[in-house]
Amino acid sequence: MKVTGACHCGAITIEGEADPEKVGICHCTDCQTGTGSAFRVSVPIAGSQFKMKGQPTNYLKTTADSGNPRVQAFCGQCGSPIYSTTPGEGQQAAYMVRVGILAQRDQLAPKKQNWFRSARNWVTSLDAVHKNQKQA
């Protein structure tokens, strides 16, 4: 489905095509810190279908369990997280867009939970959503 989104201050807007079946929760400790919250909710958008206006600040995270570096893009004005992606110049293969910034977020319920082994112990009500102890 077509998705559109913006950071809180509007400096960054995005649009693209996202498959609601691919929405996932990540309970990893990097996502808990990066959101300041209990977990992150993201959906992948293919690079060829991802459009963005505005320039996010990029943070290169190097602490992923896989060892792979990951770019975490956020709005430098308001702090809203936009996506994560692979490092490098130009269009990347895919962007993991943060569902909280999407206008259609009510239609993007997560279908899986990754890194469940570090989930907050009070997040007990998502039992119906498939769990992976680590990455899928």
Added chain:
Amino acid sequence: MRIDGSCHCGFIKYEGEADPEKAVVCHCTDCQTLSGSAFRTVVPVSSDTFRMTGGEPAIYIKTGDSGNKRQQAFCPKCGSPIFSTSPDPGPKLYMIRTGTIRQRDSFVPKVQLWSRSKQRWVHDFAATHAVETQ
């Protein structure tokens, strides 16, 4: 209890005193956008005890539903959200984002705020009182 925390990259560090009984979840749409997630988890720390011990956060001023302005502090290098507070000087509370607290295992939310805009798939957390708005 004593808490300390930092952003993901370590540029921002803080410490203070927080009461686990005051931990909350906020489902407001501002928190959903600003966290990029489904809700935010926060706990207040009084300005008496709150100390920033690392670098300076970036500040974004948001206007809440009440009309009050709120400072939203985040790390300018990695984007981790740290706290929100009033822009006014004087004694105040810093609403610390519990995902950045080292002792976050101790902070189980007791109340859900703005539950009227809760994402449908976030079912009620066990035994957590829900308030429609503030």
